[in-house]
Amino acid sequence: MKHTMPPTRRRAALALLAAASLAALTACGTSGGSSGGETAATELGEMEGAVSILAWPGYVEDGSNDPAVDWVTPFEEQTGCQVTSKTYGTSDEAFSLMKTGDYDVVAASGDASLRLVAAGTVAPVNTDLIPNYAGVYDFLKMQSWNSVDGVSYGVPHGYGANLLMYNTDVVTPAPTSWDVVFDKGSEFQGKVTAYDSPIYIADAAMYLMTHQPDLGIENPYALDEEQLAASVALLKEQRANIGEYWSDYLKTIQSFESGDTVVGTTWQVIANSLAEGTPAAVTVPSEGVTGWSDTWMIASAAKSPNCAYAWLDYIASPEANGQATEYFGEAPSNQAACEFRSEGSCEAYHAGDADYASKIWYWSTPIAECLDGRTDVQCTDYAAWTTAWQEIKG
Structure with missing residues (x-):
């Protein structure tokens, strides 16, 4: 899926895939709500001595993949909580694994988080009991992908953008619009790439917000049936120009380096990882x-x-958040984390740049209750998007 290791961690990534200030939590009352009757903890109590964590590769490093990369051991020493962890490759896999009840904590992307809330699989979080939450960038707090009805369901970790990358020798002049992968995609037939997930439908919807405003799309994750149909139609047209849909980060690097791909969706970490001399650049389209x-x-x-x-x-503390997000290749959520990252690392990922962040439509799980606030129509949910994605790919 979207998350994989920087190139310096490639070997570790492949192997991976084959707080002191806190006491703990006591039981609390319940009331009706999206989480199946749960309410957030009201006070802290004693640690249990262990915690089971489900996360993307690279988020829970204990030194076993690289002895120099270990933020788990300090946590265990500070809290007495021994960590066991499992990695997953897609948000769908994470959703299924969390339903087993085998994990205490999950690192969830926005295309899974609301599904977890709706299923009652995760509980509200009392951020007053998490001192390091205060250091998290305000523009990441209480958003549609991590809160419901004014209730927090977790702590932001890292963030990034799905950028447009292009071969500077082939795609000229430098593109300023996503039209190079949509309306003008035939100019690069067979060498266009796109992210392989139902959530990519939102990229088409975002494009239509500008180019077909009569559709009335206000949020690319809040699509009624007509809006979804228009987005799917655009992606079916694009399908003829796609060389490959990608989910494997390393293969995408190779594809741009070889010239098999010349334009399409990417992440900053992929651009930063290209071999020196690769004629490629990234941009935030209009x-x-x-x-x-x-x-x-x-x-x-x-x-x-x-x-x-x-x-x-x-994990929200400046040092741990800085280590984990740099290792993975994304911007940190804690505004002091950059003090614990290598020089230039935060700048490369636009960490803390609220203006840059405002241009990002963060992944949010499509649900029937329209995320754009509409109440006169029912929106399409993730299941409908999954069906549509299968039709698009054929």
Whole structure:
């Protein structure tokens, strides 16, 4: 899926895929709500001594992949909570694994987070019990992908944009619009690439917001049936020009380096990882970009909710957040994290740049209740998007 390791971690990535200030949580009352009757913790108690974490590769490093990369051991030493972790490759996989009840904590992208909330799989989070939450950028807090009805469901981790990358020798002049992969995509037939996921439908919807304003799309994740149909039609037209849909980060690097791909969706970490001399550049087109902001969430049936709260506080701390997000290749969520990243790293990912972040439509799970606030129509949900994506790819 979208998340993989920087090139210096490639070997570790492949192997991976084959807080002191907190005490813990006591039981609290319940009331009706999106999480199946759960309410957030009201106070902290004793640690359970263990915590089970489900996350993207590279988010929970304990030194076993690279002895120099370890932010788990300090957490264990500070809290007494021994960490066990499992990685997953797609948001759909994460959603299925969380339903088993085997994990206390999950790092969820926006195309999974609301599904987890709706299913009652994750619980509201009392951010007053997480001191390091105060250091998280305000523009990442209480957003549509990490809160419901004014209730927080987790702590932001890292974020990034789905940028337009192009071969500077082939795609000239430098593009300023996503039209090079949509309306003008036939000029690069067979060498256009796009992200392989139902959530990519939002990229088409975002494009139509500018180019077909009569459709009335206000949020690319809030599409009624007519708006979804228009987005699907655009993607079916694009299908003829696609050389490959990608989810494997390393293959995308190779494809741009070889020239097999000359234009399409990418991430900043991919652009930063291209071999020296590769004629490629990235841009934020005039229509804007989609992107991700991942959230640490606590299972509603967590066996170790106390250690889970401890992890959420620890991983949001400047040092741990800085280490984890740099290793992965994304902007941190803690505004002080850049002090613990290498020189130029935060600048490369536009960390803390609120204007840059405002151009990003962060992944949010499509649900029937329209995320744009409309109440006179029902929006299409993720299941409908999944069906549509299968039709697009054929």
